[in-house]
Amino acid sequence: MYEVDFVEFPSTSATASGEFFARAFGRQVTPYGPDYTDVRAAGLTFGFRADAAEQPGAPLVTIRTDDLAAARTAVEAAGGEVTAEPFAFPGGRHFHFREPGGSELAVWCPE
Template sequence: MYEVDFVEFPSTSSAASGRFFERAFGWATTPYGPEYADVRAAGITFGFQANAAEQARAPLVTIRTDDLAAAREAVEEAGGVVTVEPFDFPGGRRFHFREPGGSELAVWCAAE
């Protein structure tokens, strides 16, 4: 199973980004410290990364899977290049990859 359920955006203030979406659309915000917040909309979650050292250059589309190792193998067999090795984060584990056209995306799975 693969489905897009998360997009991460660079932000100068994750708190301000979260407040904006709460006020504008009534979407729930969950802060994860001073530099990261999730905003939950119907069917998708938006993440706002304010730590410049961890920001993607553009919005980062994230694909959910049940098997991170199999997803990595599929990405590499299809010609993708892993750009960030798998790492743990609150709620799961993910890796980043670049597809042959140059866009960076990520694949994640929930914590077991």
């Protein structure tokens, strides 16, 4: 199973981004400190990253899977390049990759 369920955005203030979506659209917000906030939105989660050293250069679309190793194999076999090795984060593990057209995306798997 592969399904887009997360998009991460750069933000100058993760707290302000989360508060905006809570006030404007009544969305559930989960802050993970001052530099990261998740906003749940109808089956899709938006992440806002304020730490400039870790911000994506553009929105980072993240694909959910049940098998991270198999997803990596599929990405590489299809011509994708892994740009960040698998690593843990609250809720699971993920890796980043660049598809042949140049866009960076990520794949994650819950714990």
